[in-house]
Amino acid sequence: MEYTTLGASDVSVSRLCIGSLTVSPVQANLPPERAAEVLAYAFSRGVSFTDTAQYYENYPLIRRALALYKGDDVVISTKTYAYTREMAIEAVEEARRELNRDVIDIFMLHEQESYETLRGHREALEYLFECKAKGIIRAVGASMHHVSAVEGVIELARRGVTLDVIHPIFNRGGYGIADGTIDDMQSAVSRAHDLGIGVFAMKVLGGGHLFREASEAFDFALSKPYIDAIAVGMQSEAEIDANIAYFETRLFPDAAKAALSEKTRRLHIEDYCEGCGACVSRCAQGALSVIDGHASVDMEKCVLCGYCSRVCPLFAIKVL
Ligand code: SF4
Numbered sequence: 001m002e003y004t005t006l007g008a009s010d011v012s013v014s015r016l017c018i019g020s021l022t023v024s025p026v027q028a029n030l031p032p033e034r035a036a037e038v039l040a041y042a043f044s045r046g047v048s049f050t051d052t053a054q055y056y057e058n059y060p061l062i063r064r065a066l067a068l069y070k071g072d073d074v075v076i077s078t079k080t081y082a083y084t085r086e087m088a089i090e091a092v093e094e095a096r097r098e099l100n101r102d103v104i105d106i107f108m109l110h111e112q113e114s115y116e117t118l119r120g121h122r123e124a125l126e127y128l129f130e131c132k133a134k135g136i137i138r139a140v141g142a143s144m145h146h147v148s149a150v151e152g153v154i155e156l157a158r159r160g161v162t163l164d165v166i167h168p169i170f171n172r173g174g175y176g177i178a179d180g181t182i183d184d185m186q187s188a189v190s191r192a193h194d195l196g197i198g199v200f201a202m203k204v205l206g207g208g209h210l211f212r213e214a215s216e217a218f219d220f221a222l223s224k225p226y227i228d229a230i231a232v233g234m235q236s237e238a239e240i241d242a243n244i245a246y247f248e249t250r251l252f253p254d255a256a257k258a259a260l261s262e263k264t265r266r267l268h269i270e271d272y273c274e275g276c277g278a279c280v281s282r283c284a285q286g287a288l289s290v291i292d293g294h295a296s297v298d299m300e301k302c303v304l305c306g307y308c309s310r311v312c313p314l315f316a317i318k319v320l
């Protein structure tokens with residue numbers, strides 16, 4: 001496994017990061033002990049980097065996986081929608097308590113959209129930097145589906161506040177980029193990286209759209225000198241082995257190639273959806289609409305993040 005440092009920070013990680021949402025209840029619906037085993041297996045194979053969020057409500061799962069693994073070298077990145085100081089204090093304390101860690105490696109603002117939204121989260125950001133100064137957080141960052149948010153991070157740096165890390169959506173098809181093309185995203189991300197900001201990309205497989213061309217999709221991201229690491233959702237030991245093999249040799253084993261060519265993921269909306277529209281408001285991709293009293297998804301726009309399922313009062317949405 002290749003290891004790297006995120007930008008100018010002191011955080012060293014495996015280039016392959018295991019996203020923890022994919023094994024969490026809103027997506028895989030694996031029993032918690034099984035989900036923890038999958039994460040622990042990745043850690044034991046040298047994947048020393050995992051990504052979570054306050055919104056995912058899966059800190060206990062990661063804690064369980066760390067207890068199974070037993071090592072202490074796993075870097076955890078989390079993120080929060082907090083925008084006030086009080087909310088940020090609560091978010092940091094929740095992470096420290098539930099992950100059983102005094103120090104959180106990476107703490108980010110979740111789903112930033114622009115310089116304006118970053119400014120709107122100023123209080124929370126200031127608190128995260130205070131925690132960094134006290135040694136409670138090692139790196140401060142932001143995640144985003146918008147090119148304008150990366151531009152906003154660059155503008156913040158120009159004004160003297162340089163984030164340590166960004167976590168942008170990044171894939172060769174441009175799937176899920178909310179306000180531009182992959183060329184726009186590449187330009188912004190490379191300029192951010194030039195400022196010493198570490199980059200770990202998400203949705204490199206386009207939320208499933210690029211499974212059939214996974215080699216090309218990974219190559220696209222791995223070949224960029226400004227992409228330090230890549231977060232990938234993985235649901236089984238076989239998938240972990242296949243991705244590790246790819247990161248190490250740039251080749252998938254034959255069995256993995258066959259599995260990937262058949263692999264599909266989709267958003268399933270149950271017939272008992274009542275068309276309340278809560279999921280439509282939650283989807284930043286504009287992939288959902290209510291048609292004739294029932295939610296409907298445009299799979300060309302959906303990146304299978306699963307965020308909509310969290311807000312459905314009837315639990316009518318699942319990522320399968
Ligand atoms: S939130 Fe649930 S019930 Fe409401 S429209 Fe969406 S799927 Fe249907």
Ligand code: SF4
Binds near residue numbers: 282283285286303304
């Ligand atoms: S429809 Fe749901 S899973 Fe798809 S992008 Fe929107 S919020 Fe994410």
